[in-house]
Amino acid sequence: MNKWTALAQKMSKWIILALTFIIIQLLIQVNIINDYLQATLATICINIILAVSLNLITGFTGQFSLGHAGFMSIGAYTCAIILLRMPTTWGFLAGIFGGALLAAVVGFLVGLPTLRLRGDYLAIATLGMSEIIRILFLNMEITNGAAGLSGIPRFTNWFYLFVFMIGTIIVITNFLKSSHGRACISIREDEIAAEAMGINTTRYKVTAFTIGAFCAGIAGALYAAYFYFVKPSTFGFLKSIDVLVIVVLGGMGSISGSILSAILLALISTILQDFSELRMILYALMLIIIMLFRPQGLMGSKEVSLKIFKNLLSYMPSRKEGQ
Amino acid sequence: MKKTLLILTAIMVVMAVFASCSQPKSNSDTIKIGVNYELSGGVATYGQSSVEGIELAVEEINKAGGVNGKLIEIVKYDNKSEEAEATTLATRLMTQDKVVAVLGPATSGAFKATIPVATQHKVPVASGSATADDVTVDSNGVKEYAFRICFNDSYQGTGMANYALNNLGLKKAVIIMDSSSDYGKGLAENFKKTFEANGGTVVAQEAYVEGDTDFNAILTSIKGKDFDVIFIPGYYEEAGLIIKQARDQGIDVPILGADGFDSPDLKSLAGAEALNNVYFSNHYSSLDQDPVVQDFIKLFKSKYNKQPDAFNALGYDLAKFVIDGISRAEKLTGEAVKDALAATKNFNGVTGSFSVDENHNPVKALVVIQLKDGEQYSSERLSMD
């Protein structure tokens, strides 16, 4: 067994990631992925971050949150405010991490008392929290009220989108593999049993909630620095529902499901462009039908299995070896 | 984890390739204009009304043979009342559909969000109803590729403040503003500034948000105060209800508003009886005997079977304004159309005859309309400065 082959296998995921990044970057450079497709790509990446992080809260930990738009708006506004005063890459990075941290702090403070509530009460409480955040932004001086903040320089590009999207996915999958993650899943399965087993349920719920809020803050910051503009009405109740639809369609408890459905819904939404009135009706029908006939979503709690692909990869170098 | 990333990668690459192969082909016999409006979502009514006007104008022009021998083709998308979507669609119209100009969106926020895209791709964007002061001009000077054909907020706010003071002789005002729109806030600020600078006092300033229906609490709290006029910067949906509830509570002072009042729905919401002693500023009056106005009203009624409102008229004018620019442009490029639009002189539209000034705003007179029993009773032109 060749040591290089082993190393190559170990590194394969990083190589593939790097290749993806480079291929898309090249396609952007030669303008095959034009500005419009880039915008769609940005929407998909941002939605993936939102969906994966909501999945951690709702799908894996079993805490029904309707407040994701609120956390996203905190990230978006923080980043916008910093970027308007400091339009540099450092300002952008400060905006992203500042926004995400602030969202996480709010998530922690809100989560601590409300996560004691069960299921539907929590949903309503988080919904209320998100509305309160929106109303505050609507009335604050620094956020320019209803008119929102415009003229935000565009710093988000494919590089940042890619890095933060992959970063979010890696952090959350690794969290779920850790003992903390398993504790979270046990809460979803049976909270009382988990508690009886000595798991500090509140702590894990709050942890998951805070991580989710942090990632939503990142997504919001990327959004603000891509679309030039933020305003309170963007982050209403329906935005939270949009993210929820992605998670539910993909499967609560499946990271790859969330990713797939974020991409799928972006495509559907482009196709439905001309039938905008029907879009929401179809969304609604989809929610109902999925819940009635396939409540586990497209992927259930399974992850995509790519055995064939993987086998192929390990097969190719070994054939070379044999020659 | 690895699998997840793998599939993600594969999908993204495939998607990118597919999507990039599906470029629409362009047809050289028509001139394409993009329409990027709020056809669904929160402010769908403004978008839909504007598009009715636009389609009427384009139909009329195409019937008459088009522009320079070419027909006008509209590429219409719905931005769902979302700013991000408006930006994305503006990009789509400019890069994929290759339009020479984009009409809309209707609201200032969404319109502003598309301006960086316009500048980047050198395709002009024009709105019929983005009224915020900083839409076409900011601290860096005029935004080259942004145009509008409506008044800005300070123009209307100032105009109504002067009208209240000078023409109606009213000194003590209460402002009830729509604080969920920049339109309401902009008007309120400017009204207040001018009103107080010229000797009036603003006794109270109250706020509501879009979609509110119960204004009794606000009205009760102002009722005890000493005032002789109410200014309502906002749209007819709520203004109609405020007027109705104010009259029900016995508040019968004059009520002032701006072009957001102009809709046949104002009468049905407030009731004809409540609509006395109500004045609002507008672009035109249906009483105007100018054939341009009367022809538009007739044409609109025959196509849609209803009275036009301000958004209809502005949409109609917007399309004509941009197509007029296209007809004068030296070439069919965004840049040439932009230059032609900036050079517009004495464009004769339904919403007034105007020229484009150095800040890409129209220079036109304000019309103040008085309502009596819900109908337009009289109108007068306000010449500013």
Place this chain on the structure above:
Amino acid sequence: MEQLIQQVVNGISLGSIYALIALGYTMVYGIIKLINFAHGDIYMLGAYIGYFCMTTLHLGFLPSLLIAMVLCTLVGITIEKIAYKPLRNAARIAVLITAIGVSLFIEYGTMFFVGAGVRSYPAMTGLMVQKISLGSTVITMQQILIVAVTVVLMTILQFIVKKTRIGKAMRAVSLDNDAAQLMGINVDTTISFTFALGSALAGAAGILVGVYYNSINPLMGIMPGLKAFVAAVLGGIGIIPGAMIGGYLIGIVEVFVSGYGYSMYRDAVVFAILILILIIKPAGIMGRNTREKV
């Protein structure tokens, strides 16, 4: 002082609407532990049905009210049968998501058929536009009508729940579903009946709002729906008098927040009350704290 009285009058008329909607929420939650997000939209449908009765069919107020209540009842039962019944034993979260789906479906379905714009009710005439002035306090006939209809409906409801067989069944099912079934109560019928009652009240609230405010639109149910839920929680969910008290309290709080110049924060205050109640006394004003059993 006079202003205070006037504000209380305003608050009571607004609160009546919340109370009517909250009753439906509270009964449904009490019996199947579901936040029926679609409830606010049934209220919206009631408003539209009333609108078409009055404009297209030229009916008077009372017949329109009855038609709206009957049709809303049918809609409520249908929703329960199609969307919620198959999920009776599913996870709570699944039912809640379905409820959100149903709510969006009704909202945008209605928008598809009647358009997004506001509609206004036909102008009221005669007795309906009278008003009573007591000093500077003005009470309109429509306000009296709202309160009167609300009180009558609540009395009827209270009678049904307390004095009839089906009401007894409702109370039994909400107390213990399985035990009720063992005692020979038809749980499905009882749940349907609960939805029917709640929807009828929501329909009535819809048409009252149409008459009172004169403005309806397809998304009008969202906010009142959420606030009515807050009212139900405030009063103690599952408790009928609690929903009434909660509704009137929320109405009065809202009016006072707006009346004293903070109208911008009105909705925020309502949601803050909700969160506080949930944290401090989740059982609500009228509720008793119960221990959780394994």
